[in-house]
Amino acid sequence: MPAFTVNPHRKDPYKGFKFRVTWDGRVVPAVSWVSALVRDTVVTDVRDGSERSLVRRTPGLTSYEPVTLRRGITFDHSFEDWAEQVWSSDAAVGSEVALRDFRKDVTIELLDEAGQLVKRYLVHRAWPSTYEALPVLDASESSIALETLVLQHEGWERDKTVAEPAEH
Numbered sequence: 001m002p003a004f005t006v007n008p009h010r011k012d013p014y015k016g017f018k019f020r021v022t023w024d025g026r027v028v029p030a031v032s033w034v035s036a037l038v039r040d041t042v043v044t045d046v047r048d049g050s051e052r053s054l055v056r057r058t059p060g061l062t063s064y065e066p067v068t069l070r071r072g073i074t075f076d077h078s079f080e081d082w083a084e085q086v087w088s089s090d091a092a093v094g095s096e097v098a099l100r101d102f103r104k105d106v107t108i109e110l111l112d113e114a115g116q117l118v119k120r121y122l123v124h125r126a127w128p129s130t131y132e133a134l135p136v137l138d139a140s141e142s143s144i145a146l147e148t149l150v151l152q153h154e155g156w157e158r159d160k161t162v163a164e165p166a167e168h
Helices: 076-086
Strands: 019-023 031-034 039-046 054-065 066-074 104-111 115-130 146-152 157-158
Touching: 019 031, 076 115, 076 146
Parallel strands: none
Antiparallel strands: 019 104, 031 066, 039 054, 066 146, 104 115, 115 146, 115 157
């Protein structure tokens, strides 16, 4: 079976430099880095006392690593606004957390070189556990100032309705 069914002439896998992140129904501007989507299932050893000395392995609990987003600092405040829903220093005592809507579903889309959607992943019930508003500032460097948002979540899944696009 070819690696690409619609485009059997294609031999190269998709590149990782064209993507977009969305939440609340809009693309989050300037995201330049997304960590890997990682799922890990614990291996549980099981042994029946009446059998010979044999350990069987079975899947245990599954967990998902946090998703980290980075972007150059702009005037879009969506990272900060979401982080402040989880905890805000300006809020009155007892209302530091916006419990009703601090969790969001996040979509991460991989695009091909022509900008066509090739994969979509849905990250469920995410919330920011870490917000880095400013990186280390160093006058001897010429790097971009990045802000970082670390998202805890309750799992992700690939959107199986996304089909391989025909290449022109």
